[in-house]
Amino acid sequence: MSFKKGVLYPCNPATARGEPTRLSASKDKITYTNGRTVIIRDLKDSASTVSYSGHVYNATVARISPSGYYCASADMNGTVRIWDTVGEDQSLKGEFKVLPGKIQDLAWDGESKRVIAVGEGRDKFGHAFMIDSGSSTGEIIGHSKTVNAVSIRQQRPYRAATASDDGAIIFHQGAPYKYDKTIKTHTKFVQDVRYAPSGDLFASVGADAKVFLYDGKTGDTLAEITDSPHSGSIYACSWSADSTSFITSSADCTVKLWDVESRKAATTWSLGSGVDHQQVGNVWTEGGDIVSLSMSGELNIFDKRVGDKPTRVIVAPQKAITAAVPVASESKTFFAGTADGRLLSFSGDEYSYVKGEGHSSLVSGLTSERDGTVFSVGFDDRLREIDVKSKSFTPASCPTAHQPRAIAVGNDGTVFVVEADDTVEVFQHNQKVFEMKEMPGVVPSVIAAHGNLVAIGGENQQVHLWHWDGQKLTEECFLVGNRATISSVAFSRDGKYLASADANGKIALYDVAERMLLTTRWSFHNARVSSMAWTEDAKHCATGSLDTHVYVYSVDKPMRNIPIKNAAPGGVNSVFWLEDNVLASAGTDACVRTWNITFHK
Incomplete structure (x- = not known):
């Protein structure tokens, strides 16, 4: 078995109220940041979009050099990283700690040899340096408060202008850069300053x-x-x-x-x-x-x-993707729920918002029926239904007794919701029909369903199988194979197998009909497994974890797997199959990445 990197479906830029968000461009590509991720997005060809996740702290600004070979990106900790944009390995050319606080803006000179970084500081609010050595190439002085923007004239003689919260613009000669004059035209914060490509003018706002x-x-x-x-x-x-x-x-x-x-x-x-x-x-x-x-x-x-x-x-997710589900009735279509309560539909090559009244806070679970109907739950304590064809919420909406943790749907459209306060609720046709509280010895956290069989996992390290007869849940047995809190459970499409994963990254595989443990050899993750997804033929299971990795396991050969390392910076929250051999993973960086999987016989 092997894999090849597929298409990246990127997030949109992060924004903050009352603050500018820096965008930059190189030819037809725009560059921006969201969390620790830098996105270089091609507006003409979405398949050419790439991401970079080398920062330890949240990235704030990124700009590609005039030559196009390098990108300079900066973060909240005052660090600038210079990395290669041409090679797939995105090799690091240099990392420099230039300011004590958040970097607000960067600028390259016309030779792609020098960078000026500005932002928050104590004794200084800007630094000019050579990208090869990090050595200083002048002084950025004259400001008394945070510097918001910097721009460099791209022709010799070089000039640089910086704009600050102190209401001033400082004009520098260079290189090496030195103070020339203070420009006091604005009466409040100066948010941006930009040189024209010709170098004859610059503007400030x-x-x-x-x-x-x-x-x-x-x-x-x-x-x-x-x-x-x-x-x-x-x-x-x-x-x-x-x-x-x-x-x-x-x-x-x-x-x-x-x-x-x-x-x-x-x-x-x-x-x-x-x-x-x-x-x-x-x-x-x-x-x-x-x-x-x-x-x-x-x-x-x-x-x-x-x-x-x-x-x-x-449009695209801005916050972490907390849940995602494919639509069985439509190829390469999926729904994604985010930490800010948004629900988006992806079809073709772009996202769109799910229309109608949605969730007001984090989407904690998504599940879909075979006919394509999608159900969602969120921290606003609501169960909602989505019409796949119109990509909109239906008027139907049910309150939940407590905050939902997980959701599953049976083959007959019955929806099962695990909630805080150790409660399981059952809904049919947008009406609550059953509620079970305080299961003896079980603190439920995850749930899966196939037909009338429901699997519930919790903190007692066991998976409990329940039978739904249309009126109530009756416990049939419990399965033992994990050694930590159960973090994910998933039935295969035909209901033959059940996989249960735990907070230590270990996965147990069971034969459902025989109620028998088949293997515990799926144990390559080293952190909580957050999501699992089976292939249509029930021969392989994909798993995503907080360790940022994705694995694809084989039922027939338990020790064989496909390791996809660093699939999502910050952790994988969801994995799902878009096609028989196309796996998708989504996580805290709000991006969805696809992987083309090859199964060897």
Whole structure:
């Protein structure tokens, strides 16, 4: 058995209220961060998207060098990593601790040899260094508070501008970089500063909703753009490739396209109202795509010739994927629930939100029937039903007595929910029909169902088999094979086998009809197993764990397995089969990765 890396379905950028989110571009690719992961997303070819997960702390900004060979990414701990974007191994060129606190922005020089990093600090708020040695190449001084943005003129003589919470812009000459002048045009926080590709101009925007233009060589203030101003804080600006126009994104939920020559707003796009539609970041790609980021995480793609609405809106998970389930009736389609209560449907090559009233907090479980109906439970103590064809919640919704931990569905559509306070509830046709409290000697945590047989695992290290007769649950027996709290249980598709995994990473395999332990040799994980998924033919079982690894085990040859190491940074929360030989894994980095599996006879 072997595997080959498949397609990555990436997360969207992380956002924080009142703060800009940095996006950058290289040709048709945009680069951003979410958690510890850096995403390089190709807007023209989604299959070419790659991720990087080398940071120990949450990444804050990433920018590809002008040469295209390297990416500089920075994190909350003040560390900058320079890594290779060309090779698949993403080899590390250098790691440098440059600031004591969070790095807010990075900038490359035109030779791809020097980087300036700015952000939070004590004695200094910025550092300029050579990427080969990490040695200093000047001083970034003059600010008294956190520096939010930095931009470097890409032509010689080099210049650099930094923008800060102290309301000032510092103009530096270089290289080596040295203080030249302080520019006091803004009256509040300066959120962004960007050089035009030509190097003749740079622009600044701030919390005072003002936009200024400056001479790129001297730093002299040329003009304040007052035509059709924003009514809220401006978080980001970005230039067109020909340097004749630039865009700004604001908390007033608009994106404006400015013409440099006339110094007027050529186009204004309105994204709606409310916090979710505040625009907190943007970038203008070399291919001409105008991208603006909503607070909700949506990436809005604009065409400068169309001055009405976005031509495309990219949605994807922003928070950890806590549950996922494939749709049996539709190929390469799955639903994913996240830690912020969102439910998304994936079909084709893009996500879409599940329409209707959904969950308001973490989605703790998803399960599907053979006919395609999907059920979900969340920490808002609700059981909800999803219509697969319309990708929307149905009006049916049932409250649960306690916070749901896990969910399973039998072949007849009966839904079983394990809840906190040691409770199991049973639902049929959106009505609760049975409730079982305080199972003797069992603290239930996970559940699986096949037909009228229900498997419940818990803290007593055993799996209890129950029979559902349509009115009540009756215990038949218990199975012993694990040595820690049961963390996942799964029936094979034909109901012949049952696998149970525990918090130590050990998996026991049982013959259901014989109630017999077959093997405990599936024991290669070293942390809690969070999810298991069987192939259609019941010959192989995939497992995902908090140890970040995925394994595919064989029933016929228990000691043979496919190890997929580091499948999800931070841990795997869900594994599922999209096709007979295509496995998907999802986890805390909010990405879904696919793996093409080859089964050898």
